[in-house]
Amino acid sequence: MTETSTQTSRPLLVAVIGAGGRMGSEAVRAVEEADGMTLVGAYGSGDDLGDLGGADVAIELTVPDASPGNVAHCVERGVHVVVGTTGWDAERLEALRGRLADAPPSRSGSGVGVLVAPNFAIGALLMMSFAAKAAPFFESVEVIELHHPAKVDAPSGTAARTAAMIGAARSEAGCAPVPDATTHDPDGARGARVDGVNVHSVRLRGLTAHQEVLLGNAGEMLTLRHDSFDRSSFMPGVLAAVRAVADHPGVTVGLEHYLGIA
Numbered sequence: 001m002t003e004t005s006t007q008t009s010r011p012l013l014v015a016v017i018g019a020g021g022r023m024g025s026e027a028v029r030a031v032e033e034a035d036g037m038t039l040v041g042a043y044g045s046g047d048d049l050g051d052l053g054g055a056d057v058a059i060e061l062t063v064p065d066a067s068p069g070n071v072a073h074c075v076e077r078g079v080h081v082v083v084g085t086t087g088w089d090a091e092r093l094e095a096l097r098g099r100l101a102d103a104p105p106s107r108s109g110s111g112v113g114v115l116v117a118p119n120f121a122i123g124a125l126l127m128m129s130f131a132a133k134a135a136p137f138f139e140s141v142e143v144i145e146l147h148h149p150a151k152v153d154a155p156s157g158t159a160a161r162t163a164a165m166i167g168a169a170r171s172e173a174g175c176a177p178v179p180d181a182t183t184h185d186p187d188g189a190r191g192a193r194v195d196g197v198n199v200h201s202v203r204l205r206g207l208t209a210h211q212e213v214l215l216g217n218a219g220e221m222l223t224l225r226h227d228s229f230d231r232s233s234f235m236p237g238v239l240a241a242v243r244a245v246a247d248h249p250g251v252t253v254g255l256e257h258y259l260g261i262a
C-alpha cells in the first residue's frame with residue numbers, strides 16, 4: 001500500500017503595529033480579507049506588544065521614532081517583520097543587522113527576515129527602478145515628491161531611496177555631478193541634497209503620495225511620474241511581502257528584491 005500524505009498548511013498569523021493609522025488600518029483590513037492569513041494582533045501607541053499574539057509576521061507602520069524599537073521587539077521574539085515606516089537611514093539599518101545576528105530563529109526554524117520597504121506600490125517600485133536605469137544617461141536629475149499635509153517626515157522614504165538608487169547608478173557609471181550654478185540659496189529653495197540628487201518636498205491638501213523624477217539633457221527632458229491616489233495601492237505589495245518575508249532571512253531594503261524588479 002502506498003502511503004499518501006496530505007499537507008495541510010495552516011494560515012499565516014499576522015500582527016499589525018500602528019493599526020489605528022492611515023496605513024495600519026488599511027493593512028488590518030487587507031490581512032483580514034486575504035486568503036491564508038489570520039490577524040492575531042493589532043497594536044497602537046501605548047499598547048504592550050507582548051508576544052504579538054503568536055504572530056509569524058508583524059507589519060510595522062508607525063512613526064520613524066518608534067519603528068526601530070518595535071522592530072527590535074519582534075526580532076528578539078523570532079517574528080519576521082515587514083516594515084513600511086520611513087526613517088531607516090544607514091545607521092539604523094546597520095544596528096538592525098547587528099540585532100538580527102543575535103536574534104533567535106523564527107518559529108519555523110529559519111533565520112528571521114526583516115523587509116524595510118520605503119514603498120509597497122508596484123508602480124512606485126518600477127518608477128524607482130526606471131529612474132536608476134535612466135539616470136546615467138542624463139546630465140541632470142531631480143526628484144519631486146508630493147504628499148498629503150499630515151505626513152511628518154521629509155523627504156519621503158521613497159524619495160530618499162530613489163535618490164540613493166540614482167546616486168549609486170550614476171557613481172557606478174562614472175557620471176559627473178549634476179550641473180548647478182547656484183551659489184546663493186539662503187532659504188533652501190534648491191531642496192535637500194540626498195546622495196548628490198536635489199529632492200523637493202511638496203505637502204498639499206488633497207494629495208496622497210506622488211513622485212516625479214525629472215531627467216534632463218540639452219534639448220530634452222524625460223519625466224517619470226507615479227501617483228498613489230489611494231492607500232489601497234500599497235496593499236498588494238504589503239501582502240506579497242508578508243507571504244515572502246520568511247524566505248528572505250536577514251535585512252532586505254526594498255520590496256523590489258522580492259518581486260524580481262531589482
Ligand SMILES: NC(=O)C1=CN([C@@H]2O[C@H](COP(=O)(O)OP(=O)(O)OC[C@H]3O[C@@H](n4cnc5c(N)ncnc54)[C@H](OP(=O)(O)O)[C@@H]3O)[C@@H](O)[C@H]2O)C=CC1
Binds near residue numbers: 022046084120
Ligand atoms: N512603505 C509604504 O509603502 C508606505 C509607508 N508609509 C509610512 O508608514 C508610516 C505610517 O504612515 P501613516 O499610516 O500615514 O501614519 P499615521 O500617523 O496615520 O499612523 C501612524 C500610527 O502609528 C501609531 N504609533 C505611533 N507610535 C507607535 C508605537 N510606538 N507603537 C505602535 N503604534 C504607534 C500611531 O498611533 P497614535 O496616533 O495613537 O500615536 C498611528 O496610529 C509613515 O512612516 C509613512 O511614511 C505610508 C504609506 C505607504
Ligand SMILES: O=C(O)C1=N[C@H](C(=O)O)C[C@H](O)C1
Binds near residue numbers: 157158209210
Ligand atoms: O507617508 C506617506 O503617506 C507615505 N510614505 C512613504 C514614503 O515616505 O515614501 C510611502 C508613500 O510615499 C506614502
